[in-house]
Amino acid sequence: xxxxxxxxxxxxxxxxxxxxxxxxxxxxxxxxxxxxxxxxxxxxxxxxxxxxxxxxxxxxxxxxxxxxxxxxxxxxxxxxxxxxxxxxxxxxxxxxxxxxxxxxxxxxxxxxxxxxxxxxxxxxxxxxxxxxxxxxxxxxxxxxxxxxxxxxxxxxxxxxxxxxxxxxxxxxxxxxxxxxxxxxxxxxxxxxxxxxxxxxxxxxxxxxxxxxxxxxxxxxxxxxxxxxxxxxxxxxxxxxxxxxxxxxxxxxxxxxxxxxxxxxxxxxxxxxxxxxxxxxx
Amino acid sequence: xxxxxxxxxxxxxxxxxxxxxxxxxxxxxxxxxxxxxxxxxxxxxxxxxxxxxxxxxxxxxxxxxxxxxxxxxxxxxxxxxxxxxxxxxxxxxxxxxxxxxxxxxxxxxxxxxxxxxxxxxxxxxxxxxxxxxxxxxxxxxxxxxxxxxxxxxxxxxxxxxxxxxxxxxxxxxxxxxxxxxxxxxxxxxxxxxxxxxxxxxxxxxxxxxxxxxxxxxxxxxxxxxxxxxxxxxxxxxxxxxx
Numbered sequence: 001x002x003x004x005x006x007x008x009x010x011x012x013x014x015x016x017x018x019x020x021x022x023x024x025x026x027x028x029x030x031x032x033x034x035x036x037x038x039x040x041x042x043x044x045x046x047x048x049x050x051x052x053x054x055x056x057x058x059x060x061x062x063x064x065x066x067x068x069x070x071x072x073x074x075x076x077x078x079x080x081x082x083x084x085x086x087x088x089x090x091x092x093x094x095x096x097x098x099x100x101x102x103x104x105x106x107x108x109x110x111x112x113x114x115x116x117x118x119x120x121x122x123x124x125x126x127x128x129x130x131x132x133x134x135x136x137x138x139x140x141x142x143x144x145x146x147x148x149x150x151x152x153x154x155x156x157x158x159x160x161x162x163x164x165x166x167x168x169x170x171x172x173x174x175x176x177x178x179x180x181x182x183x184x185x186x187x188x189x190x191x192x193x194x195x196x197x198x199x200x201x202x203x204x205x206x207x208x209x210x211x212x213x214x215x216x217x218x219x220x221x222x223x224x225x226x227x228x229x230x231x232x233x234x235x236x237x238x239x240x241x242x243x244x245x246x247x248x249x250x251x252x253x254x255x256x257x258x259x260x261x262x263x264x265x266x267x268x269x270x271x272x273x274x275x276x277x278x279x280x281x
Numbered sequence: 282x283x284x285x286x287x288x289x290x291x292x293x294x295x296x297x298x299x300x301x302x303x304x305x306x307x308x309x310x311x312x313x314x315x316x317x318x319x320x321x322x323x324x325x326x327x328x329x330x331x332x333x334x335x336x337x338x339x340x341x342x343x344x345x346x347x348x349x350x351x352x353x354x355x356x357x358x359x360x361x362x363x364x365x366x367x368x369x370x371x372x373x374x375x376x377x378x379x380x381x382x383x384x385x386x387x388x389x390x391x392x393x394x395x396x397x398x399x400x401x402x403x404x405x406x407x408x409x410x411x412x413x414x415x416x417x418x419x420x421x422x423x424x425x426x427x428x429x430x431x432x433x434x435x436x437x438x439x440x441x442x443x444x445x446x447x448x449x450x451x452x453x454x455x456x457x458x459x460x461x462x463x464x465x466x467x468x469x470x471x472x473x474x475x476x477x478x479x480x481x482x483x484x485x486x487x488x489x490x491x492x493x494x495x496x497x498x499x500x501x502x503x504x505x506x507x508x509x510x511x512x513x514x515x516x517x518x519x520x521x522x523x
Contacts, residue, residue: 080441109411110447113439123438127453131394192394202315203446208393 007263011247012160012168014041016087017097020052020070026104028059036097041084041247042160042267044125045070045077046115056102065104069112072100076108079115080124081196082266088245088274089196122154125268129153132192132269133178135208141178149174157267171267178269179262186218187211187258193271195229205229211258221260222253232275245274286396286458287477289320294504295478296323296389302501306494313388315444322444323389323478329490331383331420333406378419382407387491389478390443397457398478400485401442401449414439417450417489425488437489452485460484474503 015038022032035055039048046068053068070077072090077100081089091098107114115121129150133142142150156171181188191211194204207228211219225232225244233253234240243250246264265271287295296312300323303310314321388401404412404420412420417437440451461481468475479501483493 078441113441113448114414120438127438134394201446202444203441204443206393206443 004263008172009168011264012042012171014084014247015039016041016083019097019099020049020055020102021099022056022059023071023101023103026056026060026102027064029061030059032056032059039083039098040160041082041087043083043157044079044081044121045083045086046079047118047121047158048083048161052102056104060104067104067107067114067116069103069107070100071103072098076111078112079121080113082268082272084247084266085196085272085274088248089198089276092243092245092248092274092276093279125154125157126150128268128270129178132265135190135192136178136181136188136269138189141180145174145177153267160267175267175269185212186216188261191224191257191261191271192265192269193224193257193261193273195225195232195273195275197229198274198276209257211256211261219257220253221251221255221257224257225253229275240278242275243278245276246271287391287398288396289391289393291477291504291506292391292398293319293321295476296321298476298501298504299323299478299482299497302497306496308494320391320444322391324387325491326384326386327491329383329385330380331404331412331416331490332378333381333383333412333416333420334378378416383412383420383490385490387486387489388442388449389482392454395454395457397454397461398481399454400452400482400489400491401440402451402489402491403447403449411448414450420490421488422490450489452489457481476501476503 018037018039020035020037022028022034026032033055035052037049037051039045049068049070057065070079072086075090077086077090087098113120130139130142133139152170152174156167156174159167159170188211190208193209194206196204205228209219209224209227213219221244222233232242232244234242244253246260251260251264261271300310300312308325309327310323310325312321313324383404384407386403390399390401391397392399404417406412414437418426421437436453437450438453439448441447442449461477464480465475465477467473476497479493479497482491483498486493
């Protein structure tokens with residue numbers, strides 16, 4: 001029987017083999033070769049693609065380089081979503097390696113956030129953690145932490161790119177405090193989650209949802225979906241139209257939500273859940 | 282209003298009352314409903330002034346040879362004994378910026394995580410070019426700029442609009458209860474009506490060029506509240522001790 005801690009490790013060390021190709025209309029001085037990279041599911045595109053930029057800079061003139069951005073099959077990729085989420089949402093049932101197109105011009109202002117430096121990524125990451133703690137603990141745990149503790153969380157995330165056990169431990173030494181709860185409560189106050197949709201204008205659903213019902217019943221993933229996105233659950237006589245994916249797997253709908261929150265959250269302490277069309281083969 | 286936190290239903294009620302007054306003034310607020318749900322937000326567009334860079338092209342890129350986006354979030358603390366560089370310093374290059382007419386679009390959404398309203402906005406030149414974050418910072422009235430720089434949680438950042446998925450600027454909500462609590466407490470003690478949204482907007486709106494005429498404060502009532510809602514001690518949403 002797998003130890004729960006093994007789940008944390010497997011999630012932390014998840015990688016996606018990716019092929020970066022320069023957009024054909026970018027101006028180059030000579031042919032640009034594609035660049036291959038193993039992307040950590042837990043991190044963010046702009047945090048781990050310096051090598052990609054350096055690679056393409058070799059064949060381009062400085063004046064043709066503006067802020068780098070990425071697309072997959074015509075959909076611009078939001079760097080502020082964890083990499084694993086982007087893959088599950090857009091490329092789940094496609095062949096590996098994940099083929100991403102790299103751009104240096106015509107930044108889609110309406111759709112993408114700018115990312116001029118790592119401080120922006122840090123601010124975004126910390127902001128998610130704070131929001132998650134507002135939901136779990138009315139912000140008490142995050143506010144009791146010192147600034148150096150916050151830094152440890154951020155450093156831990158930056159180091160997720162290194163396949164090192166120490167870095168995993170460094171992050172979790174701090175993160176475990178955010179995963180605690182008073183025993184008598186049975187779980188967090190509310191579960192930090194977002195359900196991402198591909199077939200809607202709305203990017204995600206986020207609502208208040210308790211892990212334990214007032215009469216002590218443990219809520220499951222299925223209970224959450226029934227309440228906030230019932231479309232995702234097939235009726236008994238129907239075939240499955242959608243897949244509910246977290247970290248590249250489809251957890252059983254009977255899984256307790258509290259357990260999912262403690263073990264399958266991203267480093268930002270949110271459960272990022274993708275609901276995608278089931279493959280029709 | 283006895284709690285400085287807002288539940289979603291009261292948010293909607295406050296917005297509807299604001300809307301009624303807005304219609305009488307014809308000042309442009311509307312309610313946008315999310316398809317297939319009870320969620321919605323207040324929306325308004327307005328022309329205002331801002332400081333924009335005149336040497337930027339359609340995509341907001343400088344035609345200057347030495348364009349550098351040196352802007353990053355600055356997290357200065359009032360007690361600057363901790364000189365650690367939290368993030369690069371905020372540099373606002375003012376040399377080539379000038380006052381111009383800017384089209385603003387404001388959205389007031391409800392945050393269930395913080396149980397407060399949140400102000401989202403975007404800004405573009407009349408030619409349709411989106412303003413960048415530096416320009417938005419530059420456009421904040423000097424009276425408010427110091428406050429933004431010294432308190433990280435009041436800062437303006439770029440975020441994804443949770444209902445539309447597009448890029449907006451946002452005034453961070455986590456210090457809302459700090460200014461709302463005294464007002465609501467005083468109103469309770471003096472048996473005065475307070476419409477949460479109107480009060481909140483009159484504080485945060487002017488920071489980003491959105492003025493709230495005084496008649497809102499006198500003419501817009503509080504939604505009728507149920508007696509079962511009792512004052513809750515607010516959780517401490519203050520910044521961590523260094």
